[in-house]
Amino acid sequence: MNKPKIAVDLILNKIAESTEKVKVRAQKASEVLLSSLETDLAVTPHEIVYQEDRVSLKYYKPEKVKHKFPLLLVYALINRETMLDLQPGRSVVETFLKNGIEVYMVDWGYPTRKDQFVTIDDHVNGYMDNIVDFIRKKHDIPHVNLMGICMGGAFSVMYSALHPEKIKNLVTTVTPTNFDTDTGLLHIWMKNTQAFMMGESYGNMPGDLMNLGFLLLNPARLIIDKYVGFFENIDNKDFVENFVRMEKWIFDSPDIPAATFKQFIEDCYQKNLLIQSKMELGGKRVDLKNITMPLLNFYGKFDHLVPPEACELLTKHVGSKDTEDICLNTGHIGIYVSSKCQELFAPKVAAWLKERESDEKKAKPDPAKKKVLGKKKANINKTSGLVKNTLSKSSSNKKISAKTVK
Amino acid sequence: MDGKDKKQTGAEEMFADWMKSATDFLGGLTKMQPGWPDMFGSTADTPKGPAQKSKKAWDSGSKYFQALFSSFSNPENLSGVFKGMDAVPDFMTSITQQTWDGFLELQKQWMERASKAGQQTKAYNFDDIDQDTFKTIREIYENEFQKFLKIPALGLNRFHQEKINRLIDKYTLFQTSLAEFLYVFSIPLEKASAVMQENIEQMAEQGDINHDFKDYYNMWVKVLEGHYMTLLKSSEYTQVMDNTIKSLVQYREAKNDLLCDVLQQQFPVPTNRDMDELYKEIYLLKKKVKELSRQVNSDQ
Numbered sequence: 001m002n003k004p005k006i007a008v009d010l011i012l013n014k015i016a017e018s019t020e021k022v023k024v025r026a027q028k029a030s031e032v033l034l035s036s037l038e039t040d041l042a043v044t045p046h047e048i049v050y051q052e053d054r055v056s057l058k059y060y061k062p063e064k065v066k067h068k069f070p071l072l073l074v075y076a077l078i079n080r081e082t083m084l085d086l087q088p089g090r091s092v093v094e095t096f097l098k099n100g101i102e103v104y105m106v107d108w109g110y111p112t113r114k115d116q117f118v119t120i121d122d123h124v125n126g127y128m129d130n131i132v133d134f135i136r137k138k139h140d141i142p143h144v145n146l147m148g149i150c151m152g153g154a155f156s157v158m159y160s161a162l163h164p165e166k167i168k169n170l171v172t173t174v175t176p177t178n179f180d181t182d183t184g185l186l187h188i189w190m191k192n193t194q195a196f197m198m199g200e201s202y203g204n205m206p207g208d209l210m211n212l213g214f215l216l217l218n219p220a221r222l223i224i225d226k227y228v229g230f231f232e233n234i235d236n237k238d239f240v241e242n243f244v245r246m247e248k249w250i251f252d253s254p255d256i257p258a259a260t261f262k263q264f265i266e267d268c269y270q271k272n273l274l275i276q277s278k279m280e281l282g283g284k285r286v287d288l289k290n291i292t293m294p295l296l297n298f299y300g301k302f303d304h305l306v307p308p309e310a311c312e313l314l315t316k317h318v319g320s321k322d323t324e325d326i327c328l329n330t331g332h333i334g335i336y337v338s339s340k341c342q343e344l345f346a347p348k349v350a351a352w353l354k355e356r357e358s359d360e361k362k363a364k365p366d367p368a369k370k371k372v373l374g375k376k377k378a379n380i381n382k383t384s385g386l387v388k389n390t391l392s393k394s395s396s397n398k399k400i401s402a403k404t405v406k
Numbered sequence: 407m408d409g410k411d412k413k414q415t416g417a418e419e420m421f422a423d424w425m426k427s428a429t430d431f432l433g434g435l436t437k438m439q440p441g442w443p444d445m446f447g448s449t450a451d452t453p454k455g456p457a458q459k460s461k462k463a464w465d466s467g468s469k470y471f472q473a474l475f476s477s478f479s480n481p482e483n484l485s486g487v488f489k490g491m492d493a494v495p496d497f498m499t500s501i502t503q504q505t506w507d508g509f510l511e512l513q514k515q516w517m518e519r520a521s522k523a524g525q526q527t528k529a530y531n532f533d534d535i536d537q538d539t540f541k542t543i544r545e546i547y548e549n550e551f552q553k554f555l556k557i558p559a560l561g562l563n564r565f566h567q568e569k570i571n572r573l574i575d576k577y578t579l580f581q582t583s584l585a586e587f588l589y590v591f592s593i594p595l596e597k598a599s600a601v602m603q604e605n606i607e608q609m610a611e612q613g614d615i616n617h618d619f620k621d622y623y624n625m626w627v628k629v630l631e632g633h634y635m636t637l638l639k640s641s642e643y644t645q646v647m648d649n650t651i652k653s654l655v656q657y658r659e660a661k662n663d664l665l666c667d668v669l670q671q672q673f674p675v676p677t678n679r680d681m682d683e684l685y686k687e688i689y690l691l692k693k694k695v696k697e698l699s700r701q702v703n704s705d706q
Contacts, residue, residue: 014617113681117689126696185638192641193648201655203678217638220631228623
């Protein structure tokens with residue numbers, strides 16, 4: 001056996017260098033950690049304008065209102081809506097305000113044991129409907145723009161199907177509607193385990209247990225590598241501040257009401273009722289064909305929680321003729337917080353809403369004309385980073401298929 | 407000691423004399439009593455007060471003792487008593503012997519059962535010990551030990567005893583499931599280490615040893631992530647996870663069941679069970695009120 005040639009001296013030198021680097025980094029790290037760090041979340045000024053039980057409504061007013069219809073943001077029950085207003089310069093809310101949109105955001109609060117019986121119906125036909133009515137009354141408008149995030153997106157889809165007359169435009173982001181996929185681990189686990197039993201056992205599904213589940217989706221990266229990265233950059237104040245801010249957000253997890261958790265797993269993950277228009281809320285069927293308002297559907301190409309397969313079928317199942325799918329080259333959270341998506345996501349939503357602002361009295365598509373509709377290529381603004389997309393368009397009828405935004 | 411060989415020692419007569427004087431003393435004490443009801447202001451004609459009741463009880467008690475002692479003071483009876491007392495050690499010895507024999511027999515049965523533990527389970531191939539250890543342990547527990555916790559409880563505390571047994575049972579099953587889950591979850595770490603070892607050996611043979619440890623770490627994380635992805639998608643892992651969830655829920659249920667009973671009986675505090683009922687009522691009431699107020703608003 002040939003003796004391997006290993007440069008032992010080089011290895012020893014490298015170890016010595018690393019030791020020196022670690023010593024210097026540790027000294028800087030103590031300076032950084034002992035200094036005052038800016039790690040506050042959700043610092044954009046707002047006021048609470050509505051409160052019901054644990055649920056409250058935040059109102060963000062732009063300096064100059066440029067949109068007639070305000071935008072209601074509905075976040076998921078998992079984690080908190082502060083993700084949309086992470087920090088100045090990395091805030092979806094801030095971008096909307098810059099574009100002159102009045103923003104309302106639902107804060108679901110922290111469910112306690114007394115909320116364990118609250119169902120999806122209570123969230124959708126109760127809290128959401130009351131909030132929408134409150135905004136309509138306040139602004140004296142017939143309908144509002146609605147944007148849903150993840151599970152909040154699913155709630156928004158349900159709401160729009162049950163109350164289409166109250167919603168002008170619908171924006172769904174990383175919203176799971178088709179649960180019949182094995183691409184995401186979450187789908188596999190929820191389908192093949194009785195996870196909802198934990199919710200019943202604890203009164204509500206504990207947020208910490210949910211977080212543990214999310215960490216177990218990719219232990220190597222989320223439990224080990226993430227913190228190795230942190231220690232490698234512990235002497236960088238900006239990095240530490242951003243890291244701590246994200247850490248604060250990710251582990252700020254309200255519990256999920258047991259009844260809602262159970263219903264979401266059984267009806268959506270296990271029976272896939274939503275996309276089939278078979279789900280029932282408050283005795284009414286959630287028929288996706290009732291969604292006739294314009295629909296903009298965002299999802300992440302590398303989303304391991306809600307993979308594209310879980311999102312992309314929605315536009316094909318709704319009754320709306322004005323739909324658009326946009327697939328961004330990012331993960332579940334990246335859409336809202338990555339620097340690149342800051343330029344692509346919120347400005348695109350603002351522009352899309354503005355386009356449909358004047359379209360108040362929209363002509364219904366003429367069935368006779370439907371057959372002669374042709375396809376043509378649409379020129380997309382390159383600065384927005386959108387690639388070519390196929391467009392089937394008439395004055396009142398357009399369907400835009402998915403495109404990847406790089 | 408044989409009672410038949412015993413001789414008269416004169417102790418019977420001495421004991422009889424003592425018995426007689428004790429009986430006379432009790433009789434005298436009883437005669438002193440007419441004075442005591444007057445202390446409480448009650449009369450003998452109206453035996454209603456507590457003093458009269460006490461007097462009556464004393465009378466009957468002392469008469470009982472007098473009757474007993476006077477019968478003892480009869481030497482023939484006394485002789486019988488002494489003979490009976492001679493039989494006590496024999497009786498005790500016999501009882502102890504029986505108990506001890508019974509216990510030893512039971513212990514023997516238990517030992518035999520313990521030595522056979524696992525024989526009822528399928529003969530596992532322990533060459534593949536990693537895969538089947540937890541399954542074997544669970545089956546041994548379920549077949550050999552769980553039955554002891556399911557022995558019907560008796561008496562006043564039977565319900566509590568059953569709940570305690572159930573808690574012990576569910577806790578054991580949960581611990582077994584959790585141990586299996588943690589073991590399965592650690593497999594990728596083991597495999598990633600083995601792969602890294604192979605890679606480093608190959609690199610060393612080729613003289614291609616990297617000087618930067620960060621590269622090794624990156625390689626290891628990538629390998630580990632791959633192994634985890636394979637594991638986490640597998641039906642085996644999902645099954646183990648589901649078992650852990652179910653056993654955790656059952657253990658918590660048993661624990662809460664017992665805890666609610668203890669709290670309810672020992673402390674003046676409402677339990678989760680009580681509060682949940684109340685919360686449900688409030689929830690339904692609120693829902694009803696909201697529905698009615700909507701109807702009223704729409705009618706106006």
